[in-house]
Amino acid sequence: MSDFINRFWSDYxxxxxxxxxxxxxxxxxxxxxxxxxxxxxxxxxxxxxxxxREANNPLPMWWVGLFVLTIVFGLGYLAVFPGLGSFRGQSxxxxxxxxxxxxxxxxxxxxxxxxxxxxxxxxxVARDPQARAIGERLFMGNCAQCHxxxxxxxxxxxxxxxxxxxxxxxxEKIIETITKGRVxxxxxxAAAVGSPDDVxxxxxxxxxxxxxxxxxxxxxxxxxxxxxxxxxxxxxxxxNQALGAPNLSDRIWLHGYGEAAIIQxxxxxxxxEMPAQEGRLTEAQIRMVASYVWGLSNNSAVxxxx
Numbered sequence: 001m002s003d004f005i006n007r008f009w010s011d012y013x014x015x016x017x018x019x020x021x022x023x024x025x026x027x028x029x030x031x032x033x034x035x036x037x038x039x040x041x042x043x044x045x046x047x048x049x050x051x052x053r054e055a056n057n058p059l060p061m062w063w064v065g066l067f068v069l070t071i072v073f074g075l076g077y078l079a080v081f082p083g084l085g086s087f088r089g090q091s092x093x094x095x096x097x098x099x100x101x102x103x104x105x106x107x108x109x110x111x112x113x114x115x116x117x118x119x120x121x122x123x124x125v126a127r128d129p130q131a132r133a134i135g136e137r138l139f140m141g142n143c144a145q146c147h148x149x150x151x152x153x154x155x156x157x158x159x160x161x162x163x164x165x166x167x168x169x170x171x172e173k174i175i176e177t178i179t180k181g182r183v184x185x186x187x188x189x190a191a192a193v194g195s196p197d198d199v200x201x202x203x204x205x206x207x208x209x210x211x212x213x214x215x216x217x218x219x220x221x222x223x224x225x226x227x228x229x230x231x232x233x234x235x236x237x238x239x240n241q242a243l244g245a246p247n248l249s250d251r252i253w254l255h256g257y258g259e260a261a262i263i264q265x266x267x268x269x270x271x272x273e274m275p276a277q278e279g280r281l282t283e284a285q286i287r288m289v290a291s292y293v294w295g296l297s298n299n300s301a302v303x304x305x306x
Contacts, residue, residue, distance in 0.1 A: 010085035135292025181276030
């Protein structure tokens with residue numbers, strides 16, 4: 001309820017909750033007091049389906065007792081736990097606090113497991129079957145939503161199983177990326193490149209860098225205009241990991257392949273963000289995920305482990 005901009009809805013929930021319980025009390029009290037005049041055969045005179053008659057029997061005491069207990073329990077629950085609008089309850093219980101306590105317990109229980117790998121280099125951890133299994137589970141729970149369960153990514157989400165790294169694929173860089181996250185920004189470059197025809201020429205030059213099908217005449221004309229892009233992507237489009245600028249001379253296309261996709265990128269630019277995982281994962285868990293990810297792109301080194 002703290003998300004509301006005023007107390008109206010908080011008070012509304014509290015009032016409805018209490019009125020509902022009060023209504024149950026009144027209903028129980030009225031039914032206990034009211035006595036319907038019965039005929040000699042103890043029926044009320046109501047008949048359905050020709051011969052189905054309503055008897056005038058009181059509620060069983062066990063049923064009444066359960067009803068009363070339900071009311072008492074409801075009042076007790078609302079006094080102890082949050083449920084009356086913004087009232088936090090006497091226990092000061094919150095779902096966030098419950099979650100954080102469970103995480104703390106789990107972290108404490110798993111500390112000895114992670115301690116085993118704390119002093120080991122990431123490359124060595126990646127070769128340990130148990131560590132790989134732990135890293136894979138952490139990856140599935142925290143990374144697979146974007147990079148896929150096989151870590152091969154999709155359009156806009158990098159493939160983690162190849163050797164193409166925007167910011168570097170060393171264990172240290174992978175840990176840094178997971179911990180701090182990444183923000184990738186390519187500004188719209190059409191104005192710097194020139195006319196729409198110049199943009200198309202540059203797109204064909206970019207395609208030529210990796211040997212993709214292209215218009216060679218346009219590619220020749222676009223080479224000089226590519227200087228506006230070379231500041232980040234480097235001469236020859238080999239990329240710059242210090243800036244996170246992609247290598248344009250390979251055949252790996254993160255945001256789409258072909259002339260139209262490249263023109264769109266030059267005209268509109270792109271903003272990509274990977275959220276930081278510190279605070280969500282512990283330092284030990286980040287090392288385990290980094291070890292698993294490093295092993296995905298260095299599977300030959302991992303597979304050669306005795």
